[in-house]
Amino acid sequence: MKSVFDFLGWFPENISTFGGELDALFAIIWWVCVGIFFLTFGLMAIFMIVYRNRDGHRGYNYHGNNILEIAWTILPTILFAGIGLYSNEIWEVTKYSNRNPKPDVEILMLGKQFTWMFLYPGADGKFGRNAYTDRTARADMSATNPFGRDSLDPAGADDFMVENQFRVPVNANVVVRGSTIDVLHSFFLPHARVKQDVIPGTWMNIWFNIFKTGKYELACAELCGSGHYAMRAEYQVLSNADYDAWLNQKSAEIKGMNAGVAEEPAAADTTAPKSM
Amino acid sequence: MSTEAIAHSPSHEHVHEEAHHHVLPWYRRYLFSTDHKVIAKQFMLTSFIFLFIGGAFALIIRWQLAYPGKPIPVIGALFPSTWVTEPGSGIITPEFFAQLLTMHGSIMIFFVIIPLAVGMFGNFCIPLMIGTNDMALPRLNMWSFWLLPPAGLIILTGFFTPSGYAAAGWTSYPPLAAQTGYPTFTFTGQTLWLIAVFLIGFSSIMGGVNYITTVLNKRAKGMRLFDMPLTIWAIFITAILAVLGTPVLAAGLAMLFFDNFLHTSFFLPDNLVTSSKYFGGGQPVLFQHVFWFYSHPAVYIMLVPLMGVVSDVISTFSRKPIFGYKAMIFAIASIAGLGFIVWGHHMFQSGMNPLLGTTFMLSTIVIAVPSAIKVFNWLGTLWRGNIHYSAAMLSALAFVSMFIIGGLSGVFMASAPVDIYIHDTYFIVAHIHYVLFGGSLFGIFAGLYYWFPKMFGKMLSETWGRRHLFWTFIGFNVCFFPMHVLGLGGHMRRIYDPNVYDFLKGLHPMNQIITYGAFLLGFAQLILIGNILYSLFFGKKASRNPWHANSLEWAAPPHPGHGNFDSDITVYRGPYEYSVADRELDYWPQWEPGKAISIHHHTIAVD
Numbered sequence: 001m002k003s004v005f006d007f008l009g010w011f012p013e014n015i016s017t018f019g020g021e022l023d024a025l026f027a028i029i030w031w032v033c034v035g036i037f038f039l040t041f042g043l044m045a046i047f048m049i050v051y052r053n054r055d056g057h058r059g060y061n062y063h064g065n066n067i068l069e070i071a072w073t074i075l076p077t078i079l080f081a082g083i084g085l086y087s088n089e090i091w092e093v094t095k096y097s098n099r100n101p102k103p104d105v106e107i108l109m110l111g112k113q114f115t116w117m118f119l120y121p122g123a124d125g126k127f128g129r130n131a132y133t134d135r136t137a138r139a140d141m142s143a144t145n146p147f148g149r150d151s152l153d154p155a156g157a158d159d160f161m162v163e164n165q166f167r168v169p170v171n172a173n174v175v176v177r178g179s180t181i182d183v184l185h186s187f188f189l190p191h192a193r194v195k196q197d198v199i200p201g202t203w204m205n206i207w208f209n210i211f212k213t214g215k216y217e218l219a220c221a222e223l224c225g226s227g228h229y230a231m232r233a234e235y236q237v238l239s240n241a242d243y244d245a246w247l248n249q250k251s252a253e254i255k256g257m258n259a260g261v262a263e264e265p266a267a268a269d270t271t272a273p274k275s276m
Numbered sequence: 277m278s279t280e281a282i283a284h285s286p287s288h289e290h291v292h293e294e295a296h297h298h299v300l301p302w303y304r305r306y307l308f309s310t311d312h313k314v315i316a317k318q319f320m321l322t323s324f325i326f327l328f329i330g331g332a333f334a335l336i337i338r339w340q341l342a343y344p345g346k347p348i349p350v351i352g353a354l355f356p357s358t359w360v361t362e363p364g365s366g367i368i369t370p371e372f373f374a375q376l377l378t379m380h381g382s383i384m385i386f387f388v389i390i391p392l393a394v395g396m397f398g399n400f401c402i403p404l405m406i407g408t409n410d411m412a413l414p415r416l417n418m419w420s421f422w423l424l425p426p427a428g429l430i431i432l433t434g435f436f437t438p439s440g441y442a443a444a445g446w447t448s449y450p451p452l453a454a455q456t457g458y459p460t461f462t463f464t465g466q467t468l469w470l471i472a473v474f475l476i477g478f479s480s481i482m483g484g485v486n487y488i489t490t491v492l493n494k495r496a497k498g499m500r501l502f503d504m505p506l507t508i509w510a511i512f513i514t515a516i517l518a519v520l521g522t523p524v525l526a527a528g529l530a531m532l533f534f535d536n537f538l539h540t541s542f543f544l545p546d547n548l549v550t551s552s553k554y555f556g557g558g559q560p561v562l563f564q565h566v567f568w569f570y571s572h573p574a575v576y577i578m579l580v581p582l583m584g585v586v587s588d589v590i591s592t593f594s595r596k597p598i599f600g601y602k603a604m605i606f607a608i609a610s611i612a613g614l615g616f617i618v619w620g621h622h623m624f625q626s627g628m629n630p631l632l633g634t635t636f637m638l639s640t641i642v643i644a645v646p647s648a649i650k651v652f653n654w655l656g657t658l659w660r661g662n663i664h665y666s667a668a669m670l671s672a673l674a675f676v677s678m679f680i681i682g683g684l685s686g687v688f689m690a691s692a693p694v695d696i697y698i699h700d701t702y703f704i705v706a707h708i709h710y711v712l713f714g715g716s717l718f719g720i721f722a723g724l725y726y727w728f729p730k731m732f733g734k735m736l737s738e739t740w741g742r743r744h745l746f747w748t749f750i751g752f753n754v755c756f757f758p759m760h761v762l763g764l765g766g767h768m769r770r771i772y773d774p775n776v777y778d779f780l781k782g783l784h785p786m787n788q789i790i791t792y793g794a795f796l797l798g799f800a801q802l803i804l805i806g807n808i809l810y811s812l813f814f815g816k817k818a819s820r821n822p823w824h825a826n827s828l829e830w831a832a833p834p835h836p837g838h839g840n841f842d843s844d845i846t847v848y849r850g851p852y853e854y855s856v857a858d859r860e861l862d863y864w865p866q867w868e869p870g871k872a873i874s875i876h877h878h879t880i881a882v883d
């Protein structure tokens with residue numbers, strides 16, 4: 001069993017490009033803190049033993065020392081400021097919109113009590129008119145049409161929605177534009193080291209680039225009501241070929257449905273390639 | 277300003293005029309008393325009751341996390357098949373779970389730590405330690421206490437509303453806390469929560485104004501500001517924080533209350549998809565800014581007074597002057613000042629502009645420096661001391677050590693990119709308990725063990741005091757240290773059942789160990805209660821100055837009556853002259869005449 005004192009051993013496996021940097025930064029702070037811990041606890045333990053009350057002993061009437069005060073003001077300042085400045089570079093890369101990479105894949109995401117909903121632009125890579133692409137379409141948001149999609153826009157004909165699961169290609173810059181239709185939620189991908197609260201009325205840019213294929217979990221990290229704990233989704237990181245195949249298949253499915261053509265029923269999780 | 281002058285101050289006369297021959301009816305002595313010591317005890321009793329209510333709630337939460345899906349003892353039998361427990365099984369419901377964690381946090385912060393740290397110690401210590409008969413505004417003081425019991429009843433009444441207790445967390449973020457789906461003018465648990473916390477805020481403001489006035493105007497003859505013990509400095513600065521910060525919270529709560537009760541929409545944006553039709557035009561994140569603008573300073577309101585208390589306890593029992601008295605004051609003052617520009621560190625992931633994240637990260641990192649300064653000065657005080665391990669001292673040392681851990685975990689979260697992963701996980705829960713339980717509550721215990729003889733005229737049992745602290749310390753660390761690890765495993769806070777997630781399954785044994793620690797911690801407090809009750813009835817009578825301490829409260833009789841002092845008080849020196857060379861006694865009370873000079877940070881008695 002891992003020890004409670006080995007903080008670094010408890011992280012779930014990291015699968016995103018910047019995740020490694022975040023973990024490394026955590027490790028730096030961890031080792032700094034381990035140092036400070038042993039310094040302070042060590043001194044405290046020594047003083048507690050050496051200067052315990054004994055007969056004939058007396059305290060030392062001494063009110064302090066300005067040089068020491070200045071030293072232990074300046075040294076921590078330099079140390080902490082260093083951590084801060086170094087952190088800031090990583091912060092900018094992960095969160096500043098103007099430093100986000102160009103998206104390879106763009107997905108819209110909405111939280112609602114207690115479900116995650118995702119809208120894909122489909123095989124054409126373009127969203128039709130909806131609450132994200134056009135502010136005026138927000139008025140059309142409803143329980144049956146949460147994304148406020150305009151069914152008349154041909155660009156949106158192959159846009160499709162999935163619930164409580166989503167898929168992304170491996171080694172691609174994925175940008176999720178996220179919001180919510182009711183209360184605050186937080187989009188938390190523990191393995192990818194992603195966390196971003198989503199706010200009704202605002203679209204957040206969330207980006208990540210995952211280098212490992214597989215099946216992982218998405219959790220809600222912001223208290224959103226009694227079902228908060230179960231606001232869980234799964235996501236799959238697929239090879240590019242598998243991802244394209246899935247995208248094409250879903251787009252075809254939705255187009256067929258829109259056109260009223262009877263399609264063979266395709267299970268949501270089949271990834272079998274299918275021509276458009 | 278002599279004590280004689282104080283004795284004839286208007287407030288004093290007023291009280292006595294009303295009292296007719298100095299005998300007050302019982303309800304004026306025990307219930308609606310304006311005596312600061314009685315008010316301090318009232319705060320103590322009320323908050324201790326809430327401490328046990330809040331603690332019981334925490335144990336139910338811990339039960340659910342360690343044994344999800346197992347019926348909860350006692351509660352299950354009390355409320356079978358209601359919304360509190362699942363039909364027929366005695367397992368608590370997710371709804372009730374959310375209510376419990378909300379109430380636990382709110383009670384502990386607003387009804388336990390703040391009233392104890394500020395209300396109890398502020399009231400008890402200020403007049404005694406600055407050598408005066410009472411607060412400057414005794415009537416206002418009485419009211420600041422008397423808002424607490426009604427507020428407590430109101431928040432607890434939430435249970436009987438159709439929605440149950442408030443359930444949006446102690447932070448009560450809208451929209452969750454704002455849209456109720458109930459008709460206008462409905463009292464829900466959330467509405468009552470808002471009213472109650474608003475009242476507590478009022479109590480804080482009244483207390484704060486009073487403390488500031490008293491410290492500035494009623495110090496004993498000869499006492500300069502820099503002759504005040506650090507407890508008083510700390511409470512004084514806390515009072516300034518409370519007076520500046522609380523009105524902002526009150527504004528935020530009022531807006532949220534209007535959203536809730538009158539269906540305005542300060543915090544509800546357009547195009548929500550909900551059953552309620554009252555929304556539009558608001559901004560949810562605004563509430564977070566307003567809330568944390570108060571609540572970050574509030575975490576210092578909960579801690580700073582105890583930093584003062586612990587400084588006094590450590591100095592007394594090390595038989596040494598506090599190391600760097602002025603540095604300690606400046607550190608507190610800068611914590612208080614900087615405390616107003618760091619609130620955004622609670623909002624790194626909230627969706628505010630990440631540029632603000634940079635700003636708040638840098639200011640937060642700076643605020644860790646004065647915290648470090650305080651720790652080094654406490655260590656400096658121990659250095660070359662003659663340390664007596666009384667219960668009060670052990671508790672103060674527990675405070676220092678646990679505060680170090682809490683401060684260090686703060687550094688992780690202060691780094692905005694590191695906070696991405698640990699925000700809203702159990703890492704945060706670990707941090708807040710290291711600073712608020714390990715810090716504030718151990719500080720409160722230290723003060724209680726230290727001043728109990730003065731408060732009640734009886735000695736507490738030192739042996740049982742040590743046992744209490746030992747088990748509390750063990751239980752505390754078993755309970756809260758592993759929470760860091762839960763957080764690193766990704767365990768979200770405020771979740772009802774972690775087993776829903778595959779990636780959390782491996783953490784289940786840890787959750788059980790934490791629950792054992794929590795129960796140990798909870799039951800260890802019975803030792804404290806037993807000790808207090810035993811001592812009140814059968815305890816040894818306290819002498820005037822049992823710890824051989826220097827500050828003015830020890831000049832008063834063991835159980836001071838109305839008016840506090842039985843002799844005139846003049847202050848001749850600072851409160852930390854321990855072990856002055858050439859003096860036989862290793863302490864030199866502030867009120868004892870005598871001259872001294874200071875050479876190279878040493879005090880030397882002359883004549």
Ligand code: HEM
Binds near residue numbers: 575643683686712715
């Ligand atoms: C070295 C000094 C400290 C630093 C750098 C620090 C930093 C932080 C940060 C960045 C957070 C937000 C974390 C998040 O939600 O992701 C936080 C949360 C918190 N801190 Fe501290 N902190 C420090 C000391 C304290 C002290 C002394 C107290 C109280 C006595 C305190 C009480 C809290 C509380 C109650 C929360 C959680 C609020 C909530 O979300 O429920 N902190 N701290």
Ligand SMILES: [Cu+2]
Binds near residue numbers: 184221228229
């Ligand atoms: Cu949630």
Ligand SMILES: [Cu+2]
Binds near residue numbers: 571575619
């Ligand atoms: Cu804070």
